[in-house]
Each structure stands twice: as structure tokens, then as C-alpha cells.
Amino acid sequence: MKTLQEAILRNRHNNLSVFFTAGFPQAGSTTEILGILNDSAVDFIEVGIPFSDPLADGPVIQRSGTQALRNGMSLELLFTQLGEVRNTLTKPYLLMGYLNSLLAFGIEAFYRKCSESGIHHIIIPDLPVNEFLKEHKAFADHYEVSPVFLVTPDTSAKRIHEIDKISKAFIYLVSGNTTTGNQSSIQTEAIRKITGMKLKNPVIIGFGIKDREDYLQACSLADGAIIGSAFIAMIAESKNLQKDIPGFISQIKGS
Amino acid sequence: MKSYTLISNGYYGKFGGAYIPELLFNNVDELQKSYKKIIASAEFQKKFKGLLKDYVGRPTPLYYSEALSEKYKARIFMKREDLNHTGAHKINNALGQALLAKMMGKQKIVAETGAGQHGVATATACTLLGLSCVVFMGETDIARQAPNVARMKMLGATVIPSLSGTKTLKDATNDAIRYWINHAADTHYIIGSVVGPHPYPDMVTRFQSIISKEIKIQLRKQTGESEPDYVIACVGGGSNAAGAFYHFLNSKKTKLVGAEAAGKGVHTHETAATLTIGSVGIIHGAKTYLMQNGDGQITEPYSISAGLDYPGIGPLHAFLHESKQATYLAITDLEALAAARELIHLDGIIPALESAHAFAVLPKMKFRPTDIVVINLSGRGDKDMEAYLKFIL
Ligand SMILES: Cc1ncc(COP(=O)(O)O)c(C=O)c1O
Numbered sequence A: 001m002k003t004l005q006e007a008i009l010r011n012r013h014n015n016l017s018v019f020f021t022a023g024f025p026q027a028g029s030t031t032e033i034l035g036i037l038n039d040s041a042v043d044f045i046e047v048g049i050p051f052s053d054p055l056a057d058g059p060v061i062q063r064s065g066t067q068a069l070r071n072g073m074s075l076e077l078l079f080t081q082l083g084e085v086r087n088t089l090t091k092p093y094l095l096m097g098y099l100n101s102l103l104a105f106g107i108e109a110f111y112r113k114c115s116e117s118g119i120h121h122i123i124i125p126d127l128p129v130n131e132f133l134k135e136h137k138a139f140a141d142h143y144e145v146s147p148v149f150l151v152t153p154d155t156s157a158k159r160i161h162e163i164d165k166i167s168k169a170f171i172y173l174v175s176g177n178t179t180t181g182n183q184s185s186i187q188t189e190a191i192r193k194i195t196g197m198k199l200k201n202p203v204i205i206g207f208g209i210k211d212r213e214d215y216l217q218a219c220s221l222a223d224g225a226i227i228g229s230a231f232i233a234m235i236a237e238s239k240n241l242q243k244d245i246p247g248f249i250s251q252i253k254g255s
Numbered sequence B: 001m002k003s004y005t006l007i008s009n010g011y012y013g014k015f016g017g018a019y020i021p022e023l024l025f026n027n028v029d030e031l032q033k034s035y036k037k038i039i040a041s042a043e044f045q046k047k048f049k050g051l052l053k054d055y056v057g058r059p060t061p062l063y064y065s066e067a068l069s070e071k072y073k074a075r076i077f078m079k080r081e082d083l084n085h086t087g088a089h090k091i092n093n094a095l096g097q098a099l100l101a102k103m104m105g106k107q108k109i110v111a112e113t114g115a116g117q118h119g120v121a122t123a124t125a126c127t128l129l130g131l132s133c134v135v136f137m138g139e140t141d142i143a144r145q146a147p148n149v150a151r152m153k154m155l156g157a158t159v160i161p162s163l164s165g166t167k168t169l170k171d172a173t174n175d176a177i178r179y180w181i182n183h184a185a186d187t188h189y190i191i192g193s194v195v196g197p198h199p200y201p202d203m204v205t206r207f208q209s210i211i212s213k214e215i216k217i218q219l220r221k222q223t224g225e226s227e228p229d230y231v232i233a234c235v236g237g238g239s240n241a242a243g244a245f246y247h248f249l250n251s252k253k254t255k256l257v258g259a260e261a262a263g264k265g266v267h268t269h270e271t272a273a274t275l276t277i278g279s280v281g282i283i284h285g286a287k288t289y290l291m292q293n294g295d296g297q298i299t300e301p302y303s304i305s306a307g308l309d310y311p312g313i314g315p316l317h318a319f320l321h322e323s324k325q326a327t328y329l330a331i332t333d334l335e336a337l338a339a340a341r342e343l344i345h346l347d348g349i350i351p352a353l354e355s356a357h358a359f360a361v362l363p364k365m366k367f368r369p370t371d372i373v374v375i376n377l378s379g380r381g382d383k384d385m386e387a388y389l390k391f392i393l
Helices: A004-010 A029-038 A059-070 A075-088 A099-105 A107-116 A129-142 A157-166 A188-195 A212-221 A229-237 A241-253 B022-040 B042-056 B066-072 B090-103 B117-129 B139-144 B146-154 B169-182 B200-208 B210-223 B239-248 B315-322 B333-347 B353-359 B382-391
Strands: A015-021 A044-048 A093-096 A121-123 A146-148 A171-174 A203-206 A224-227 B062-064 B075-080 B108-113 B132-138 B158-162 B187-190 B230-234 B255-263 B279-283 B286-290 B327-332 B372-377
Touching (some): A004 A044, A015 A203, A015 A229, A015 A241, A029 A075, A029 A241, A044 A059, A059 A229, A075 A099, A099 A107, A099 B279, A107 A129, A129 A146, A157 A171, A188 A203, A188 A212, A224 A229, A229 A241, B022 B090, B022 B169, B066 B075, B075 B210, B090 B108, B090 B117, B090 B200, B090 B239, B108 B117, B108 B169, B117 B132, B117 B146, B117 B187, B132 B139, B132 B169, B139 B146, B139 B158, B146 B158, B146 B382, B158 B169, B169 B187, B200 B239, B200 B315, B210 B239, B230 B239, B230 B353, B239 B255, B239 B372, B255 B315, B286 B315, B327 B333, B333 B353, B353 B372
Parallel strands (some): A015 A044, A015 A224, A044 A093, A093 A121, A121 A146, A171 A203, A203 A224, B075 B372, B108 B132, B108 B187, B132 B158, B230 B255, B230 B372, B255 B327
Antiparallel strands (some): B062 B075, B279 B286
8 A cells, every 4th residue: 555655745746635623513524524535636634633722723623623522522433433434435544633632542542543543644733743752652653653743934954854754744834833724825935945955755735725826836835735724614614515525625626 | 049940851740841833833942942041141130120129019028917827826927919019929920021022032922811910910011111912811701800901901902802612711821822823923922820831830930939039038037937837829820829839849847738729619510620630631732730521622610710710730730749749729719708708807908819719728727826827818809809799798
């Protein structure tokens, strides 16, 4: 099987990923949305673990998480849902969430469950690299799960090289200094400096990417883009996910 | 300054650290690298000491209460942080951090506030030092602490309501951190307690440590002893307690007692007694005790006192609790109100609802008549008149 890194590299400058919150708008929406996305033109999928206090997120993702928790969503339930559909999914899917969810679940149990659920990569924005190396890496390696780390246009070259060294999928480049869903402009110059660093990992841009124009700009600078808030806002409005999700994806991808 | 900080590499034992998104890495890293140097500099010390003395009104008195001593059969003193400019200990930290921010070249300040005391203190420090100021405050707290909202606005601060969760201190802190992420280049975040990512717990403790430094000197003058038998303080995030404990942290003699808010009782769902019912996790960038469910969702606290209505606790206190170097008692709303009534009637002092929790420890203790007990009266009760009118009159 191809790794996510290989898939992204093969698809250079044309990767689209979307992020959605598990259990939103209904608890059962997780598997429905995963199924629809799997058959769409999206390249890989990020499933958000709803958390009560998502520090890096703007209002759209906050509200979707609050609703998901009201719907009775939990990490345990998410793993059960993933277990139900993992054999039907052919696209790579990642988990994204906050460290406290992982700690409450138990560090080893979390990595074991990831591996049992077909998850090979996780994104935990408040997990510092050093803490990962000290407390998580042994379990992550054992269960063959690896983290994706965030960098920003202001992250030092030294840190980016360190992160590149331990990353196995891609580097998540935040478009600017912003929480998710904030429509600040993509910091082109700073991003060029990073993509010009000859990193071994592909670079995917996220935070504030909302439409085809942003997507094309991100692809002109890096290996692709991740859309979160705009995708969730569409889901929140949609009366027909079967139609609207593929529509959204092909509109962004122009396919 | 002699170091009793117990902190190493940003951790108190296993508690503390900096669990922040990369978006804040540079800001926090810059603070970590520079705070000690700036605070220790002659320029900072000269300005800070001058302002604490002439602007804040320090040293605050250490007052011996005959009435409480008589009633509880011990020698009971209170440290009058309520007499500080703006009415609470919060100004010690707000002024220190505002000065630090200015020396780091930041022009803008963001802060969170619960009771509004930290917000008022920050707005005041910003006005004094010519910094712009944004304060996040939960909508629930805006309603129950109206006088402080008016004061912040009068001082020129922009007060932004937090609308998530129970719309209290936790949510205001989330929003202040998000604001900081979005304005990282020119803004310093003045956190109001010994919480948040390293170096905040240590930095805020240092600014508040003036409380115990003065207690030591004043107590020696008044009793001949420089170490009390007990120091008692209320604990929300834990900054007034950290400041009151600091110079006694390695004392063999002094017993340290923290009062957390039990709300309607630790066995109800309406409580903020983090150490009593919480477990270890991450809140606002620090590893510490917090109130959470089995799925790691942070639960909503409750206390009659807006300043103690917080589901976490500073990592220093988590460490002191676990290593049994301090004792933490849970005080209910009703116990705090009774203690406030007693202090009002016996000593003619209207305490902040937060501080009343510390006084409510007195009836729970067994003192020897010779024991010297210092209670930190962290703030005055002007902001709480509405609650007092409802419950005490
Ligand atoms: C008077 C007073 N005491 C105590 C507190 C609680 O904070 P901390 O535990 O950080 O001292 C507050 C917070 O608003 C306060 O206003």
C-alpha cells in the first residue's frame, strides 16, 4: 500500500484535504460523511475529535464541536464508528484533536486504537515536539502511527528542519498567524521561503482556505491545501450531503 | 530574590509545561527566554518598586484582628490586599506584566477576566503605561460583575463578551488565547493567575510573591516571628495563594492552606473544587488538575464567586497538593457567605466573595492559642454588593 507521503508526492501541487468534526451535525454523520468523501475527488480526509476547549479553532469549528458533544460524540464512539467503515474506505484518513482527549483515553490505548481503526497519522496541535518524543514516540512507533506537526510562516528554519526530520507524512503549514476559519491572507513570501527549504516532506497549507481561489494559490506555493471551516459551514447548511459534498469538492478542485 | 520556585524546565514536578499550538510558539518562547532577565534588570526593578509603593499603595497592612483571634482562639492576622489600588492583589501582576510587555516592545495587551478584578487591574496598568487593552469576559460574568465592567470601559479598555460554554472565566481565557494567536506580533497576553503555559505560572508567582515578602517582614515587626504557623488563601487559578505562600514554601513551620470553591457542594455538579474532584490533564496550555469527564471534555464549573469559577488550578498548586506541601479545603457558597458576614460584622471589612472563602477555613481548623495565622484578604467586596444584598441583609 502507498503511504500518505507517497500519495501526496505523486499528486504534487494538487492535493485537497478537508477537515470535518466527527459527530456533526448528527452523531452518525461521521461515517456518512467519510463514505461520501471517500467517493469524491478529495485526496485525504481529516476527522476532528470534538473537544470542549479547542484553543486553535475559530467559531465555526468551535460550534461544530459543541454540537457534536451535545450529540453524545466521544473518542470511544469515534473509534467504534471508524471500525465500522474502515474496510470500505480507500482514501487515507487522519485524526486531528487536542492533547487532553488523548490523555484521557490513555496514551498507549489511543495509539493502539488508531492503528486498529486504520489511522496512520494524527494531528495534535497542542502536543509539543519534545513531549511527543519523550512520552508518545515509543507507542506511536510500535503501533505505526506518526504525527503531523504544524508550522507557521514565523517558525524558525531550525525548528522546521527538526520537524521535517521526524515527520513521515507531510508538514502542515498554517497560512498565517491565525485561528482556523479566519480569512486572513496567505503569507506568500514567508511560505515561499519554507517551501524552498528542500524538505523531505511535502507541505500542505491549512487554516483560512475557503474557496477555489485560495486552493489554487496554496497549490501554487505548496503541495496542496486543507479546508476546514468552509467545509463545515457547508455541511451545517446542507440539506443533501450526498449531493453537496461532492459538489463542494469538485468545485474546489475544478474537476 | 532567593528562589523558592520549585520549578525546573517549566515544570513543577510533572505539572506545568507549555502545551500550546505552534502559532504561539514564538511568543511563548520569547517570554520564556526573556522574562527573568527583564524582571531582574535594574530598570524594571526601579520602575516596578516605585509604582508598587506610590501608585498601588504597598506595602499593604498586616492587620491583627482581635475579634477573630478571640473567636477562633489563635493569633489571627490578615494581609490587606483589598487595600491595593483597584481593590485586589491582581494589580501586582497586571502592573508587572504590563511593564514587562512595554520593555519587550509590545503596544497591545489582551487579558481575560472572571470577577473583573484582573480586567480592571489590567485596564488600569495599560492606561498608566500607555498601552491599548482588550479584555475578554464571559457573558455570565459581565452580568454578575457589572460595576467592574463599567470601570474597565471607563478606563478605555475594550471589553469583549465570551459566548461559549458557561460564558465564564474558562471561556474568556480560551478567547483571550485565540485573540493572542490572531495578534501575536504586537500583543502581549496578561494572564490573570498562575495558570497557562510556562512561563506564566512562574512569572505571575514572582509578581505576587511581594505578598509573602511583606508578611514576613511585618510579622517579625509585630510578633518577633517571621514565619507564621498557618497561611490561608483562596484559590481560583491560585495567584494570591501562590504569592502568599511563596516565601514560606520551604518553611518547616508554616502550614499552607488553600480554599477552593465547592459551590453548592463537591458532590453536586455545581462546584469548582478542582483538586477535590478533578484529575490530571491539559488546560490552557498547562498540565495540571482540571475538572473533566471520562472523555477528557472540560466540565463547566460553578461558584457564587466569579473569580473562583474556574475548572483548573495552577500547576504549582497541583504540585503542592500532590506532594502534600499544602492542604486544600473545599468551601461552599454558604460557608463563604457566612464567613463574609462574620468579617463584616466583627471587623467592619467587606471582603471579596473570593477572599471570603479563605476566611471560611477558620471554623474548620483546630488552632493552638499561640498559633499565628495569616489569612490573605485578596480583595474588597465592592464588586459583590449585589450578592451580599441578596444573601446577607
Ligand atoms: C479578590 C480576588 N481573590 C481571588 C481571586 C482568584 O484568583 P487567584 O486564585 O488567582 O488569586 C480573584 C479573581 O478574580 C479575586 O478577584
